[in-house]
Amino acid sequence: MNPFEIRPRPLESTLMDWKEIRPVSYDKRAADPYTRTRVILMNGTEFEATWFSHQFSRNCSDNHVRRVLALLRRSEQQQQKLISLIKPADETLLEHTIGYEQLAVDLTAHLAQRERDPYVKKALDFALLEDFDHLYRYADYMNLETGEKAENLVGRYTEIMPGRPTVAHYRHPYDTVRYHINNKRADLQTRLCVGIITAAEQQTMNYYMNVCGAYPCERGRWLYQEIGMVEEDHVTHYGSLMDPNATWFENLLMHQYTEAYLYYSCMETETDPRIRRIWEKLLEQEISHLHAAANLLQEQECKDWRRVIGGDGSFPAPLVLRSNIDYVRHVQGRSVQMTGLRENYQCVNDLPPNADFFRYQGLVNRDLSSVQSHTVIEDHIRRFGTDYRFEVAPNPIPQLIDRTRDNTEVGRIPCASNACCL
Numbered sequence: 001m002n003p004f005e006i007r008p009r010p011l012e013s014t015l016m017d018w019k020e021i022r023p024v025s026y027d028k029r030a031a032d033p034y035t036r037t038r039v040i041l042m043n044g045t046e047f048e049a050t051w052f053s054h055q056f057s058r059n060c061s062d063n064h065v066r067r068v069l070a071l072l073r074r075s076e077q078q079q080q081k082l083i084s085l086i087k088p089a090d091e092t093l094l095e096h097t098i099g100y101e102q103l104a105v106d107l108t109a110h111l112a113q114r115e116r117d118p119y120v121k122k123a124l125d126f127a128l129l130e131d132f133d134h135l136y137r138y139a140d141y142m143n144l145e146t147g148e149k150a151e152n153l154v155g156r157y158t159e160i161m162p163g164r165p166t167v168a169h170y171r172h173p174y175d176t177v178r179y180h181i182n183n184k185r186a187d188l189q190t191r192l193c194v195g196i197i198t199a200a201e202q203q204t205m206n207y208y209m210n211v212c213g214a215y216p217c218e219r220g221r222w223l224y225q226e227i228g229m230v231e232e233d234h235v236t237h238y239g240s241l242m243d244p245n246a247t248w249f250e251n252l253l254m255h256q257y258t259e260a261y262l263y264y265s266c267m268e269t270e271t272d273p274r275i276r277r278i279w280e281k282l283l284e285q286e287i288s289h290l291h292a293a294a295n296l297l298q299e300q301e302c303k304d305w306r307r308v309i310g311g312d313g314s315f316p317a318p319l320v321l322r323s324n325i326d327y328v329r330h331v332q333g334r335s336v337q338m339t340g341l342r343e344n345y346q347c348v349n350d351l352p353p354n355a356d357f358f359r360y361q362g363l364v365n366r367d368l369s370s371v372q373s374h375t376v377i378e379d380h381i382r383r384f385g386t387d388y389r390f391e392v393a394p395n396p397i398p399q400l401i402d403r404t405r406d407n408t409e410v411g412r413i414p415c416a417s418n419a420c421c422l
Contacts (some may be wrong), residue, residue, distance in 0.1 A: 003260050004305065004313040008291040009284065011068075014075045021081050023278060025088035028095065033155040034321040035275060037103035038266050039086045040096075041321075042282075044203025045196070045262055046080035049073075049255050056248050068296060069252075072289055079282055086275065093211055094142045094220075098153045100204050101138060104131035105158050107200055109324035112331075114317075117190045122422055123178060123241060124197065125331045126338060126345055127234050132328055133163035134227050136389070137373045140380045141223055143388040151390035157323035160390040162400045164336050166373035168348075168411030169230045170364050172356035175340035176236045183243040183250070188309065189316050191243075195258045196319070198238040205231035219379075222372040237340075249297045250308045256290040257309060265318035325392060333396035335422040336411055347420035348411065361412060368408055377406035 026035060053073040057066045087096065108131060112124035139150035139160045150160055183191055208228030215221045246254070263283035270276035294305040305313065338345050339357050351357055368374055377387050386403040395401045399410050399417055409416035 001264055002312060002314040003257070003264075003287045003290055004294070006287050008288040011071055011075070011288055011292050014285040014288050016078050016082070021078050021085070023082060023086055024274070025086055026272065026275065028088050028091045032271050033099070033102060033153065033157060034106075035270065035272050036087075036099045036153075037106065037321050038270065038279075039083060039275075040099050040103050040203070041107065041200060042262060042266060042279075043080060043083045044200050045259055046076055046083060047203055047206065048195075048199035049076045049259055050080065051202075052251065052255055056252060059248065062300075065296065065300065068292060072256075072292060075285060075289065079285065082278070082282075086278070092146075093215065094138065094146070095148075095153060097138050097207075097211070098135065098142065098150045100207060101131055101135035102154045102158050103200065103321070104204060105135060105328065106321050106324050107319075108197065109327050109331075110320060110322070111193045111197060113324075113327060115190065115193055116187050117181065119179065120181065120190055120193060120241060122345065123237060124193075125335060126340070126422060127201075127237060128328065129164040129332055129336060130166070130169050130230060130234070131163075132159075132332070133166050133169075134230070136160050136162055137166055137223065137227065137376060139390075140388045141220065141376045144376065144380045144383065145220070149388070149390075154390075156390060157325075159325055159328065159392060160388070161395050162397075162407065162410075163328075163332060164338075164411040165400075165407055165409075166227065166230065167365060167368070167371050167408045168339070169233065170361060171233065171340045172360040173233075173236070174356060175342060176233050176240075177343065178237060178240045179343045180243050181241055183246050183254075183308075186243075188311065191254065192258055192261060192316065194238065194241045195254065196262065198235065198242065199258075201231060201234040201238055205235050219372065219376065223376055226372050247301060249293075249301050250303075253290070253293040253297050253305060253308050256286065256293040260286040260290050261315050262319065264315050265320070268318040269320055329393075329396050332419070334419055336397050336400075336419040337417040338420060338422045339411065345422050348416070349414045349418075349420060351414070371408075374406055374408055381405065 050073055053069050057069045060066055108124050108128045112121050115121040142148050208224045208231055212224040212228055215224055263279050263286050266279040267283055270279055297303050337348050339348050380387050397417055399407055
């Protein structure tokens, strides 16, 4: 599909009445796991669009432009409110969280497998193992608190077992900033990838920031607090890949193109006919947004949209959310012992003793009994004798096979594993 070849509706016609933005929610007991994750993905995408639009408006003195942004933003906000209510009211915070982490795993794995830029692919593979471990920690906590098995929520499409242990995710902020891509040279698919994964991780960070204070018990509050700090790391990690030299109007166009592409992808891959019609409707609206952004770019900077998008504007192949068990195992078996080192990555085994990584670990992880991602597993083992997992085979890291103790050394202590090739 080429969205630039489709005649757009008038921008104001994309506004909806209250009934239109109050959809019938899916049944959490019957919905496909990837329907649930598509809803999370698009909620985060719309949040990013709204956040960017507000920042643009606050850095713009032209009220004509700010009025167009306000109209676009109002429509985006309605889209976000519609999408948020596709989620049912009886889906708990923890069930919702499992969906967030399944999305993080399978979205990251899918993007990594089709990424052509080796540096961006490394960034995806590196953080993949951390989101994978978060899924395991939250799944154990849910099983401990409610007895519910997260394997039923993920449809057994995504394994639940230790990745790079969360206690190892805490790196000095200096080691979370990457080199940025160059939009003029980067492939369209790479530019889409960076925008999509940044928005998705930002949505997770924001969700955990809010749930941290709202969760009804201390153990849960501490777990969301801790993993929420890793999400800050991930948003910095991915966000720093974005090209800071792009203009506000170029970024606006790329945001709208990314949204349209994702609605197209959801429409093409959705298995629920009713929700597929929602994606189709929102794609039509987003194409109007895209044309409005292209008009602003031409009007304000005398640039045709082709200078930003490149090619003929046709969408790449749809983004597909699906099982990636073999790929995740492959990445884990090669790189669980890696950490960040300034703009690159380094095996923990090869870091000097005075490395910032060890210094920062000493600051935040002085007492492992205070690390909730660790103690929640220990609590599960004390109550049930083992941790909770869903595995199709033993963990590819020998040190992570034991289900009667939580490993806090892999990815954190030199020589805890030899899996060091990213």
